[in-house]
Amino acid sequence: MIDRFFRKRIDIYTPFGVVVIFLPSTLVWRGSAKSEVLLYVVGVMVVGIGALFRFWAARYCGKRLKHNDVKRFVTCGPYSVFRNPLYIANIMMTCGFLLFAQMWWLLPFFLFYAFLRHTLVVRREEKSLETEFGDEYRDYKRRVHRWLPSLFNFFRTEHKPLYRWRDVLRRESSYLLVASVALVFLFFKNNLLDVFV
Numbered sequence: 001m002i003d004r005f006f007r008k009r010i011d012i013y014t015p016f017g018v019v020v021i022f023l024p025s026t027l028v029w030r031g032s033a034k035s036e037v038l039l040y041v042v043g044v045m046v047v048g049i050g051a052l053f054r055f056w057a058a059r060y061c062g063k064r065l066k067h068n069d070v071k072r073f074v075t076c077g078p079y080s081v082f083r084n085p086l087y088i089a090n091i092m093m094t095c096g097f098l099l100f101a102q103m104w105w106l107l108p109f110f111l112f113y114a115f116l117r118h119t120l121v122v123r124r125e126e127k128s129l130e131t132e133f134g135d136e137y138r139d140y141k142r143r144v145h146r147w148l149p150s151l152f153n154f155f156r157t158e159h160k161p162l163y164r165w166r167d168v169l170r171r172e173s174s175y176l177l178v179a180s181v182a183l184v185f186l187f188f189k190n191n192l193l194d195v196f197v
Contacts, residue, residue, distance in 0.1 A: 011117065012113065012114050012117045012118065013090075013094055016094065016098065016106060016110050019103070019106065020097065020098065020101045020103060020106075020186065021189070023103075024189075024190075025101055025102035025103055025190050029102065029103075029104075029105060031102065036102060036190075039099050039100065039102050039104060040100055040187070042096075042099050043096045043097065043098075043099035043100025043101070043183075044096065044100060044183065045096070046092055046093070046095055046096030046099060047092075047093050047096030047097060047100065047179060047183065048096070049092060049096075050089045050090070050091075050092030050093035050094075050095075050096055051089070051093060051175070051176065051179060053078065053085060053088065053089040053092060054085075054086060054089035054090065054093070054172065054175070055165070055168050055169065055172055056077065056078050056085075057077070057078045057079070057085035057086045057089060058086070058163070058168045058171065058172055059077060059161035059162065059163045059164075059165070059168050060074045060076060060077040060078065060079055060161055060162055060163075061074055061079075061086070061162070073129060073133060073137060073140070075140050075144070075157065076157050076158060076159045076160060077159050077161060079144070080144060080150070080153040080154045080156075080157040080159070081144070081149050081150055081151060081153065081154050082144065082145065082146070082147070082148075082149060082150070083122075083126075083140075083141070083144050083145065083146050084118070084122055084146060084147070087118050087122070088147070091111070091114050091115075091118070093179065094110060094114070095107060095110070095111070097182060097183075097186070098110060100183060100186055100187075101186045101189075101190065102190055115147065119146075122146060126141070
């Protein structure tokens with residue numbers, strides 16, 4: 001069970017989610033009305049950009065990676081810019097939620113912990129991919145960075161998505177729904193708790 005917990009990477013987001021849900025933001029920091037509005041706007045934008053990046057990455061991965069029972073790994077689309085675009089997207093979205101929740105002061109802690117934990121997970125995944133794909137994967141690792149963007153690769157790569165946008169939106173609709181509900185919840189939580197704190 002613990003191995004599954006770590007494999008699902010629940011431990012990366014859960015502690016920060018619990019803090020955001022149960023800690024009134026005004027107990028730690030009370031900004032001006034302008035700064036609160038700014039954090040709401042920037043938070044929504046970062047969540048939105050992260051979600052779009054996640055949807056874009058989802059167009060290039062999934063069950064269709066097998067062709068005639070031969071496994072492949074993706075090197076095009078966002079995978080030509082980052083080796084782990086889904087992780088980057090999830091980290092971006094969580095940063096947006098922290099901003100929206102008026103808990104910007106948690107960002108350094110979250111980023112440190114998220115990149116540390118994801119790096120441990122990614123190292124294990126990369127060993128597995130090196131074993132499975134050998135030099136082909138090692139060459140990909142040399143061209144595309146794990147966390148920093150490799151923008152020039154994007155323009156040198158032919159991009160063939162596996163899924164249409166419509167299919168991705170259908171597949172990712174639960175994430176979209178949860179993100180929307182979370183933003184509405186956080187907005188009401190912060191504004192209702194202001195009356196009591």
